[in-house]
Amino acid sequence: MLEHGGRLRAAARTFEIPLPQWLDLSTGIAPYGFDVPAIPCEVWNRLPEADDELEAVARDYYGVASLLPVAGSQAAIQMLPRLRRGLQVGIVSPCYAEHAEAWRREGHRLSEFSEGSVPRALDGLDVLVVVNPNNPTGRLVPVEQLLAWHAQLAARGGWLVVDEAFMDLSPDSSLAAYAHLPGLIVLRSFGKFFAMAGARLGFVLAEAELLTALGTQLGPWPVAGPTRFIAASLLADREGQQRQRERLLADAQRLVQLLTASELAPVGGCGLFQWVVTEETDRLYEAFARRGILVRRFHYPPSLRFGLPPDEAGWSRLTDALAQYREAEQ
Numbered sequence: 001m002l003e004h005g006g007r008l009r010a011a012a013r014t015f016e017i018p019l020p021q022w023l024d025l026s027t028g029i030a031p032y033g034f035d036v037p038a039i040p041c042e043v044w045n046r047l048p049e050a051d052d053e054l055e056a057v058a059r060d061y062y063g064v065a066s067l068l069p070v071a072g073s074q075a076a077i078q079m080l081p082r083l084r085r086g087l088q089v090g091i092v093s094p095c096y097a098e099h100a101e102a103w104r105r106e107g108h109r110l111s112e113f114s115e116g117s118v119p120r121a122l123d124g125l126d127v128l129v130v131v132n133p134n135n136p137t138g139r140l141v142p143v144e145q146l147l148a149w150h151a152q153l154a155a156r157g158g159w160l161v162v163d164e165a166f167m168d169l170s171p172d173s174s175l176a177a178y179a180h181l182p183g184l185i186v187l188r189s190f191g192k193f194f195a196m197a198g199a200r201l202g203f204v205l206a207e208a209e210l211l212t213a214l215g216t217q218l219g220p221w222p223v224a225g226p227t228r229f230i231a232a233s234l235l236a237d238r239e240g241q242q243r244q245r246e247r248l249l250a251d252a253q254r255l256v257q258l259l260t261a262s263e264l265a266p267v268g269g270c271g272l273f274q275w276v277v278t279e280e281t282d283r284l285y286e287a288f289a290r291r292g293i294l295v296r297r298f299h300y301p302p303s304l305r306f307g308l309p310p311d312e313a314g315w316s317r318l319t320d321a322l323a324q325y326r327e328a329e330q
Contacts, residue, residue: 008294017292023314024307026296028135028166028273030248031310033195034240037233039226048225053232058203061235062176062188068211069223069231073165073187073202074098079217080161080185081106083210087126092118094300095131096163103127115141122152131163133170136275136298136305138268140173147178154183161185165202168193169245169271179205192272193244194234199227248272251308254315259306262322266306277303287325293317 007026012019058067070076081089081103089103093112104110113121122128128149133140150160164186167174179186186205191197201223204214215222234240252271259266259274264284266274273296278284281302288295296305309315 011294015289021292023293026294029192029197030195043225043229048221054228057232057235064205066208068204070202071222072200073189076204078102089127090125091129096135099129127159129161133166133270138270159183163187165189166270201227274306291321
């Protein structure tokens with residue numbers, strides 16, 4: 001199992017701080033969400049039904065003609081490499097590590113490289129994987145560039161896989177409108193923007209033939225009925241989405257200003273996290289953890305990813321921890 005953010009119980013054991021006393025900034029999940037509707041008893045009692053409202057509401061939200069609900073975009077990440085064999089796969093890195101692991105596990109030939117190396121590598125690839133906005137760098141590749149890469153791949157039967165898990169805050173940069181094109185596969189996450197990671201829901205946007213093949217592999221009932229019920233409600237809540245978007249973008253700017261004032265200016269990020277590259281990575285990680293604040297540590301390159309605090313008490317704790325760290329270093 002690869003390491004991910006959100007491993008709060010492990011941190012509580014390691015640093016011997018009770019679980020309720022932690023401020024978890026280690027994930028890119030919104031720390032506050034929507035008013036969740038009550039789930040009727042029959043939703044728990046019945047098997048999930050594919051002809052409920054979810055697909056229609058989701059198609060409207062993403063602006064697509066067809067999609068496939070899955071148990072988190074992670075399910076699609078693991079299943080897509082099983083649909084084809086013996087491919088040469090390129091991944092724009094650094095990025096979410098599960099992509100490389102999934103293609104490697106299924107025996108495909110894998111290479112990882114920077115965005116600047118894509119033009120030189122593209123002719124030798126069957127599949128290119130791009131996380132957009134990227135995790136952890138926050139880099140957003142322009143739509144026109146992605147479409148040009150897709151056209152080059154699709155001309156010889158290749159795939160462009162674009163993981164848009166953090167795209168809800170910048171929907172104009174999404175490739176959803178082009179997901180009907182052969183060879184283009186767009187992955188969307190429900191849990192991050194809607195603060196419902198525990199619901200385990202994502203969507204695959206692609207041409208109908210590929211969705212059918214993927215759905216066959218996943219089998220019946222890939223998404224639980226209660227998850228489908230809640231998601232249909234939240235995906236239809238346009239006013240709630242606008243409030244969420246405005247608050248997240250305001251808090252993201254607040255986080256940039258706080259980190260910059262603490263001599264940790266982010267070099268990348270998006271509305272749900274900020275990325276700081278620093279040689280102080282290990283010292284900062286330990287210093288925050290000793291104060292019950294969990295951030296996401298990366299070793300290559302040495303860096304930290306900061307999620308958003310959930311409330312004013314969280315902002316105060318982070319502000320104090322940054323000030324105390326700087327005082328201790330002087």
